[in-house]
Amino acid sequence: MKIVAGNWKMHGDAAMAHALVEAVADQAGRAPGVEVILCPPATLLAQVSTWLIGSAVKLGGQDCHAEAQGAFTGDISAVMLRESGCAYVIVGHSERRQYHRETNEDVRKKSARAIATGLIPIICIGETLSEREAGQAETVVERQLRDSIPDEVAEGRFLLAYEPVWAIGTGKVPTPEDICRMHGHILSVAADRTGLASPGISVLYGGSVKADNAREIMAIQGVSGVLVGGASLKAEEFCKIMASGR
């Protein structure tokens, strides 16, 4: 089953969220067979969770703290996310790595905390444009994987998301051949790191996924689904992406 996750980032108010969630839940009910995850801003989680009662659509946070609790003003714990109805949490998104200086070690600790709390972390990795142009993409991604995945992970308890930084919000997408090659690389490194068989590891693709390229991307070998930013804020567009995963 393909996975379609929507990362709303710092967008959305209650009215917009309500309309969007209703459309997504309705589409999910009419066209099952895709695991749909919505990651709204933290302030909307509890409300969205009540709107999703009776629907198969899952809820995810956009980040969590590595510690269980403590004096960390402005941060959100994994337990808080779970209590707000989350089953998933995005960790190590490139915007967190860039604007909050999160390191692979931070991402590994957050992922471990998420797993210990019963959440499934969506661990994001991906090279920048300059790293790609320097021929470093595979090396960078390998380092990120080795250092961001927790030491002991069981099958089905984490997801990976390959998001080339230069493809996020730019309308630029790697070629299908590039995506296929990188996902193969990610699967083999992740299998080596975790000791799991690669068919048991799921890798989403993210970066400028839209209704008109989602089907082609999800058909690529090694792509388990998509992590969608901008296009997840438009009900019609996101519903089309969901339909592409069937």
Ligand code: PGA
């Ligand atoms: P985008 O963002 O779909 O707007 O490119 C993807 C992401 O950052 O997860």
